Amino acid sequence: MFLKARRSSRARTAAAGLAAVALLATACGGSSSSGDANKDTLVVYTGQSGDWQLNFNPYSPTMLEGPGTIFEPLFFFNNIRDVEPRPRLGKSFKWNADGTQLDVELRDDAKWSDGQEFTAEDVVFTLDMVSKNATMNSTGYKGVATAVDDTHVTIKFTEPSFMDGPQVLGRIWMVPQHKWKDIATPATDVVKEPVGTGPFMLDEFKAQAFTLKSNPAYHSGEPALKKIRYLALSGNQSGEAALKQGQIDWQTGPVPDIANVEKNYPGYKAITIPMNQVALFTCSNAALGCQGPQTDVAVRKAIYYAVNRTQINSLAFENTASEVSPGAALLERDKDQISGELQEKTAPMQPDEAKATQLLESAGYAKGGDGIYAKDGKPLAMTLKVVAGWTDYITAVDTMSQQLQKVGIKVTAQQVSWNEWSDARGRGNFELLIDSLHQGPAPDPFYNASYFFSTATTAKVGETANPNFSRFSNPAVDAALAALKGIDPEDDAARQPHFDTIQTEIEKSLPYIPVLTGGTTSEYNAKKFTGWPTKDDLYSFPAVWARPEHSEIYLKLKPAGQ
Structure with missing residues (x-):
């Protein structure tokens, strides 16, 4: 998600945005302008x-907050740098x-934040719950966990599962058995009063803002950061205005004139x-109930070639984005695993x-008198959903709509x-x-690939997929993912043929039509807090919506002067 203010619409919405900021500043207290009372917030x-x-x-796919802050994983794995995982609830x-x-x-x-001890039984309970609820199991976990004693857990798999390690250890959030065992529908319960082991606890919830407070009994010591206030605004222009007024200490997404943040803010x-x-x-996937022209791979590929990525990058993302691979691996981070068998290493930046x-x-599509293609009497027309207020994305989709109109x-x-x-x-x-x-x-x-392209993480239309939202299902990809689980991650030669299969099959189908690799940009208050990640010290991916990565940053932050 990008949060950049759309320059062409800023004048139209600035007044509403400023009003929203003023209201929130009154209701919640400002950050840097509210004196010592908020210096730790x-x-x-x-x-x-x-x-x-x-x-x-x-x-829950609609949860507000929790992973890493309230509910912890066993370890934290850095997904930007290849470094040793950091213990959270686990030791080794x-x-x-x-x-x-x-x-x-x-x-x-x-x-747990209610005072009860965290034990291996909580880990086993959590893992069993996840394995029994498909919509909660975004990692595809299939192990069987046993508590050896209060501080040791053994997880057994029916097949080699090396690649499950960072997922089980780093992306499953431990919950208290004594609280969750009585929840009849854990996949859908909203958990109004969360109890976790994390460094923060829920302090106050309101529709326009909620606050986390530090956990004084946190196992690694109470954080220096005492409170985190999450604001709800009317859109990205409000975020930009709030940043300008010093009412926000951290947001993720480009702002106008991104190159001069230190001067402008x-x-x-x-x-x-x-x-x-x-x-x-x-x-x-029509077989799983999808309907519409986009179920035709020819339509998806036509969109892929018709969009002008250079123009989208300029108009929507201030040129902070970059090229993207049609095989879905990251061009920079994963350069050694990019398949040489792809038809195109990168998606074209200019339209064809x-x-x-x-x-x-x-x-079989033929262009009608209105300039729009049709097939079997049905025009090639689709609706594209975008979140109101995500103005950079709105700019991107408006731009793409105009580009696609040119090709019918x-x-x-x-x-x-x-x-x-x-x-x-x-x-x-x-x-x-x-x-x-x-x-x-x-x-x-x-x-x-295992998240977005695995049959195990999707569902029929009407049921909740998590997170293979496109409903992509491909036996060759599933087999390659299964094979990778059983190969030592250090064995590059043995792994590459499976990456070749995954990436070339994705390129053939394009269930997620690649636009650009987003340049994830954060603006942060370096005067009020110290300890932020830098390019020389990327101890965590710096995005406020990235979980549990944000919690690692919260743990490092200290009010200036401490």
Whole structure:
């Protein structure tokens, strides 16, 4: 998600944005302008447009907050740099020789925020719950966990599962058995009063803002950061205005004139990291209930060739984005795993309108009198959902709509609330929507593929997919993912043929039509807090909406002067 203010619409919405900021400053207290009372409070804006809907279930696709802050993983894996994982609730772990058994030692000094002890039984309960609820199991976990004693857990797999390590250890959020055992529907319960082991606890919830407070009994010591206030604003212009007034300490997303943040926002700095891939998500699989022209691969490929990525980058993203691979691996981080068998290493930055029209006409589409292609009497027209207030994305989809009109494809942008967008994405009730493919717990293209391109992480339309929202299902990709789980991650030669299969099959289908690799940019208050990640010290991916990465940053931050 990008949060850049759209320059062409700023004048129209600035007054409303400033009013919203003024209201929130009154209701919640400002950050740097409210005196010593808020010197330990970090005010963040995640891009939330409209009121918050209470939901602290870390496994819900519509949860507000929790992973890493309230609910912890066993370890933290840095997905930008290849470094040793940092212990959270775990102390150490070890695989057996063939990757079928993972032994984990837990810390013995962790407590739940209600005072009860954290033990191996909580880990086993959490893992069992995730494995029994498909919509909660975004990592595809299939192990069987046993508590050896209070501080040791053994997880057994029916097949070699080396690649499951960072997912099980780093992306499953431990929950208290004594609280969750009585929840009848853990996949959908909103968890109004979260109890976790994390460094923060829920302090106060309101529709326009909620606050986390530091956990004084946190096993690694109470954080120096005492409170985190999450604001809901009316959109990106409000975020920009709040940043300008010093009412926000951290937001993720480009702002106008991104190159001069330190000049335009005194006391603030910015950092940009290429990480998440902006894409047009398509409900692509008719066999699972998807409906619409986008279920035709020829249509998806025509869109792929018709868009002008250079123009989109300039108009929507201030040229902070970069090229993207049609095989979905990151061009920079994963350069050693990019397949040499791809037809195109990168998606074209300039449109190929002739290629787009050739693809459509070869698939039986004919252009009507209105200039729009049609087939079997149905015009090539689709709706593209975008979150209201995500103005950089709105700019991108408006630009793409105009570009696609030139080749006879009609795309109508539909702005909806985040809640409506998220629900449609999960249930497959969309033709196109704009979002980005996120990365996994470790710097390896396996995880992105296992999340978004695995049959195990999707569902029929009407049921919640998590996170293979396109409903992509390909036996060759599934087999390659399964094979990679059983290969030592250090064995590059043995792994590469499977990456070749995954990337070439993705390129053939394009269920997520790649747009650009997003330059994820954050602006942060360096005058008020110290400890922020830098390009020389990327101890965590710096995005306020990245979980649990943001919690590592919260743990490092200190009020200036401490």
